[in-house]
Amino acid sequence: MKKTIADLEKIRMEALKNIELRNSKEDVRIVVGMGTCGISAGAREVLNALVDEISRRELKNIKVVPTGCVGMCRLEPMFDVYKDGEKVTYVDMTPEKARQVVVEHLVNNRIIEDYTIGKRAEE
Amino acid sequence: MRDISLHILDIAQNSINANASLIEISVIETDYDIEVVIRDNGKGMTEEELAKAIDPFYTTRKTRKVGLGLSLLKHNVELTSGKFAIESQLNKGTIVKATFNRTSIDCLPLGDLLETFITLIILHPDIDFIFTHKTSIKDYHLDTRELKAILNEIKINEIPVINWIREDYNG
Ligand SMILES: Nc1ncnc2c1ncn2[C@@H]1O[C@H](COP(=O)(O)OP(=O)(O)OP(=O)(O)O)[C@@H](O)[C@H]1O
Numbered sequence: 001m002k003k004t005i006a007d008l009e010k011i012r013m014e015a016l017k018n019i020e021l022r023n024s025k026e027d028v029r030i031v032v033g034m035g036t037c038g039i040s041a042g043a044r045e046v047l048n049a050l051v052d053e054i055s056r057r058e059l060k061n062i063k064v065v066p067t068g069c070v071g072m073c074r075l076e077p078m079f080d081v082y083k084d085g086e087k088v089t090y091v092d093m094t095p096e097k098a099r100q101v102v103v104e105h106l107v108n109n110r111i112i113e114d115y116t117i118g119k120r121a122e123e
Numbered sequence: 124m125r126d127i128s129l130h131i132l133d134i135a136q137n138s139i140n141a142n143a144s145l146i147e148i149s150v151i152e153t154d155y156d157i158e159v160v161i162r163d164n165g166k167g168m169t170e171e172e173l174a175k176a177i178d179p180f181y182t183t184r185k186t187r188k189v190g191l192g193l194s195l196l197k198h199n200v201e202l203t204s205g206k207f208a209i210e211s212q213l214n215k216g217t218i219v220k221a222t223f224n225r226t227s228i229d230c231l232p233l234g235d236l237l238e239t240f241i242t243l244i245i246l247h248p249d250i251d252f253i254f255t256h257k258t259s260i261k262d263y264h265l266d267t268r269e270l271k272a273i274l275n276e277i278k279i280n281e282i283p284v285i286n287w288i289r290e291d292y293n294g
């Protein structure tokens with residue numbers, strides 16, 4: 001069914017109720033490679049999986065932002081997670097792996113070492 | 124690049140890198156072609172920069188020697204004997220027009236245009252977009268400025284709003 005402006009007004013009223021629950025502080029930042037080669041390797045699907053999983057789990061104060069080419073085509077799609085002052089780079093991502101990273105790294109506080117760039121360099 | 128919707132996402136990132144505040148993306152499908160127009164009000168290019176922009180060995184980026192996005196799109200359009208054009212004016216903006224000939228076996232599929240629109244809104248809530256998608260049975264138009272006027276202090280990339288956009292497109 002075609003959505004209406006009235007539906008949008010309703011969404012706004014609902015969102016207003018929740019707005020105080022959030023604050024502007026940012027606990028986690030996820031930087032996704034969205035250059036030409038990231039996009040052709042599947043970065044759009046990875047990004048949308050991240051955003052979807054974050055919202056399903058109602059995680060707050062997480063910012064997902066794009067970046068351009070980082071010169072590591074072979075490892076795309078990739079993203080960096082900045083959390084607790086630490087940067088972890090996940091490479092060779094798929095939507096499924098990205099969802100696992102949200103659950104393990106962001107919810108359970110466990111880095112998935114197998115998916116990180118450090119692991120790839122050792123191979 | 125797997126499909127046209129991914130090309131569009133990539134070309135729109137150029138507009139964002141050029142500090143555009145308004146980006147218009149229009150896709151018009153007929154039985155014979157798929158016409159894509161991406162217009163921005165970003166910083167534009169000089170004639171010299173423009174000439175270089177579609178040269179596969181040119182990029183203003185420092186991290187890599189080869190610009191990919193535009194020349195790859197031009198190549199994929201020309202494979203179908205379609206038309207590629209780019210116009211730019213310094214401090215005014217840029218228009219990229221790519222018309223794929225869909226009767227060619229080399230024509231890429233359109234792909235998931237809605238996901239491209241949504242990705243742009245999620246990543247760039249403060250930029251304004253005008254999206255158009257026309258086919259023989261569809262006439263979709265979205266101006267994010269109109270949504271923002273209703274949403275006010277609520278961000279356009281909140282998930283319920285994104286879901287509204289999804290249903291509106293599919294409706
Ligand atoms: N909309 C635009 N406005 C201003 N300049 C642009 C625009 N689009 C492209 N350019 C210029 O043309 C160059 C080539 O663009 P192209 O997309 O081919 O490569 P890139 O963006 O540098 O790298 P890549 O797309 O491979 O990540 C850019 O570096 C930029 O200087």
Ligand code: FES
Pocket residue numbers: 035037038068069070071072073074076187
């Ligand atoms: S061209 Fe940038 S990472 Fe591949």
Ligand SMILES: [Mg+2]
Pocket residue numbers: 036133134136137191192193
């Ligand atoms: Mg580009």
